[in-house]
Amino acid sequence: MIQVDASKLSENIRRTWRLIDNTVVQAVALADYFLTVIKARTPKRTGATAQSWTIHFHRKDRDGVIWEISPDGKENEVTFLEFGTKPHVIVPSHREVLRFEVDGEVVYAKKVMHPGTKPLGFVRLTQDDLDKSAKEIADRLISSIRAIWL
Numbered sequence: 001m002i003q004v005d006a007s008k009l010s011e012n013i014r015r016t017w018r019l020i021d022n023t024v025v026q027a028v029a030l031a032d033y034f035l036t037v038i039k040a041r042t043p044k045r046t047g048a049t050a051q052s053w054t055i056h057f058h059r060k061d062r063d064g065v066i067w068e069i070s071p072d073g074k075e076n077e078v079t080f081l082e083f084g085t086k087p088h089v090i091v092p093s094h095r096e097v098l099r100f101e102v103d104g105e106v107v108y109a110k111k112v113m114h115p116g117t118k119p120l121g122f123v124r125l126t127q128d129d130l131d132k133s134a135k136e137i138a139d140r141l142i143s144s145i146r147a148i149w150l
Contacts, residue, residue, distance in 0.1 A: 015148050023141045027065040030137070031055050036070055036128050041122040042071075043081060049074045084119035 035055050042050035052074040058066040071078040091111045092098050098109050 003090060012148050018147055019141060019144050019148075024025075024060070024065050026137050027067075027134075028057075030130070030133055031065075031067045031069070034126060034133075037129065038069055038123070040128045041126060043120065043122075044080075047076045049081070078123065080117065081120050082123045083115070085117045088114050088118040090114050116127060 004066050012015075032055070035053060038053050039050045042053065044050050049071060052071045053069055056068050056070065058068070060067070089111055090098065096110070098112060100107055100109075100112075
């Protein structure tokens with residue numbers, strides 16, 4: 001006769017699921033944290049682009065957390081800020097002339113040459129930081145599961 005006491009197996013499975021559930025909670029907290037980070041790193045001339053960042057959860061359960069942070073409606077602005085722009089001509093889109101200020105003086109022009117902008121790289125920096133944090137969480141999870149089963 002063969003007898004098996006599966007109580008230790010059951011307890012290890014329960015403990016493993018508890019760790020996984022905790023990791024899902026950490027991943028959701030990570031999303032909230034990095035939403036705050038990307039908003040803080042976004043240049044804020046008006047603040048509209050920084051406030052456009054939102055989290056979209058595609059799945060948030062025991063099988064995993066899938067989410068993305070995106071600049072809803074401000075994708076072009078973020079691309080220009082992230083990668084910079086080359087020098088380019090600006091022409092009015094809704095009026096006959098452009099109106100802007102230079103050294104406190106209002107200036108009108110039919111077109112202007114924009115000198116371009118330097119890339120800021122704040123999205124890539126945030127992604128790198130997020131990847132490092134996610135790896136740390138995964139490494140802790142694997143280490144904790146290994147400790148249960150060994």
